[in-house]
Amino acid sequence: MRIILTGPPGAGKGTQAQSLSTALQLPHISTGDLFRSHIAQSTELGRTAKSFLDAGELVPDEVTIGMVAERLAADDTATGFILDGFPRTLVQAIALDELLGRQLSQIDAVLDFSIADDAVVERMLARGRADDTEDVIRRRLRVYHDETRPLLDYYSPLLLAVDAEGEVDEVYALAIGALSERGSVAPST
Numbered sequence: 756m757r758i759i760l761t762g763p764p765g766a767g768k769g770t771q772a773q774s775l776s777t778a779l780q781l782p783h784i785s786t787g788d789l790f791r792s793h794i795a796q797s798t799e800l801g802r803t804a805k806s807f808l809d810a811g812e813l814v815p816d817e818v819t820i821g822m823v824a825e826r827l828a829a830d831d832t833a834t835g836f837i838l839d840g841f842p843r844t845l846v847q848a849i850a851l852d853e854l855l856g857r858q859l860s861q862i863d864a865v866l867d868f869s870i871a872d873d874a875v876v877e878r879m880l881a882r883g884r885a886d887d888t889e890d891v892i893r894r895r896l897r898v899y900h901d902e903t904r905p906l907l908d909y910y911s912p913l914l915l916a917v918d919a920e921g922e923v924d925e926v927y928a929l930a931i932g933a934l935s936e937r938g939s940v941a942p943s944t
Contacts, residue, residue: 762868
């Protein structure tokens with residue numbers, strides 16, 4: 756099973772991806788984790804990614820696509836994966852479809868974690884990260900609304916809406932329930 760998680764920054768996609776990864780026995784592929792790894796290692800990609808992320812902007816498509824394509828070539832993704840943070844643009848979505856098409860596979864479901872902007876700001880400020888200032892958070896939300904929300908139209912046949920404003924366990928139950936209703940997972944998962 757191949758699942759994409761969408762939603763604004765701070766919607767809890769990473770937390771939910773970890774739980775879903777364990778329950779569904781699928782690798783969790785987070786572009787944020789990939790970027791942080793490169794930043795920590797101070798690779799050229801890491802320095803480039805950091806400059807965009809610090810400004811609350813998206814890393815250029817070609818960099819992100821190449822990194823994800825390399826990760827999806829790993830053996831542990833043969834039976835599926837959970838993508839967290841990718842695709843974020845239509846260009847990335849089309850590139851992912853082309854990549855999966857060459858592998859004779861496709862996306863099975865897109866979980867959209869929805870949450871109000873003010874709730875995102877409150878949630879992210881509570882994390883206490885140095886890069887989570889209100890200005891940067893609101894800039895990231897504007898970028899999300901402008902560049903990422905169009906993906907919902909692109910993926911509309913696969914889209915499963917999940918209210919992300921509840922507690923972690925409640926949101927997880929909604930996500931598993933949506934996948935079960937779609938027939939993507941067995942109800943006992």
